Amino acid sequence: xxxxxxxxxxxxxxxxxxxxxxxxxxxxxxxxxxxxxxxxxxxxxxxxxxxxxxxxxxxxxxxxxxxxxxxxxxxxxxxxxxxxxxxxxxxxxxxxxxxxxxxxxxxxxxxxx
Amino acid sequence: xxxxxxxxxxxxxxxxxxxxxxxxxxxxxxxxxxxxxxxxxxxxxxxxxxxxxxxxxxxxxxxxxxxxxxxxxxxxxxxxxxxxxxxxxxxxxxxxxxxxxxxxxxxxxxxxxxxxx
Numbered sequence: 001x002x003x004x005x006x007x008x009x010x011x012x013x014x015x016x017x018x019x020x021x022x023x024x025x026x027x028x029x030x031x032x033x034x035x036x037x038x039x040x041x042x043x044x045x046x047x048x049x050x051x052x053x054x055x056x057x058x059x060x061x062x063x064x065x066x067x068x069x070x071x072x073x074x075x076x077x078x079x080x081x082x083x084x085x086x087x088x089x090x091x092x093x094x095x096x097x098x099x100x101x102x103x104x105x106x107x108x109x110x111x112x113x
Numbered sequence: 114x115x116x117x118x119x120x121x122x123x124x125x126x127x128x129x130x131x132x133x134x135x136x137x138x139x140x141x142x143x144x145x146x147x148x149x150x151x152x153x154x155x156x157x158x159x160x161x162x163x164x165x166x167x168x169x170x171x172x173x174x175x176x177x178x179x180x181x182x183x184x185x186x187x188x189x190x191x192x193x194x195x196x197x198x199x200x201x202x203x204x205x206x207x208x209x210x211x212x213x214x215x216x217x218x219x220x221x222x223x224x225x226x227x228x229x230x
Contacts, residue, residue, distance in 0.1 A: 036221075043117070
């Protein structure tokens, strides 16, 4: 079945460092891809999305490009801040009748001042 | 415009008791999803409901778990005779239509953290 695989955390970075969180997916078709962020004690918030190959999603300095050839959707940010510390989830969805999300296991990012 | 409201935020139950988790979707949203997050794991889909209808319950355990979304009132996830393995965070999400994820993703609530002692 379809699945999403993320790099394991925790990822610990100093402020202003470059961030990459890897995400790959397996799918029988061409799903939409998402990154969600979960701050401590809160629910998930949509960070960015891409709906077709070569689309780039971006928000708050974060970017991810839908790569069909490598089935990847890696999350990047050029300069992280302490406030970016959170758990990041990669997810896929086909839409259709159910439209359910398939999540990766999440990657904890800790940014130190 | 309030977001997705879940209550309680924290729920403690003894083994064998019943747990009732409530979710009020965003105003204007008629589609509700429940997800479960076990410790150290990602979220797993449980059930998808529209008003008065269960559309997809393929992720629900076959026994002890049930969900409803009545015409009036919140969506309820009910777990009967809870066991320690039910301890998890349960998240509700809502969307205005079937195309929710295509348009912009779901809106998630802050979750209910169930602890079974």
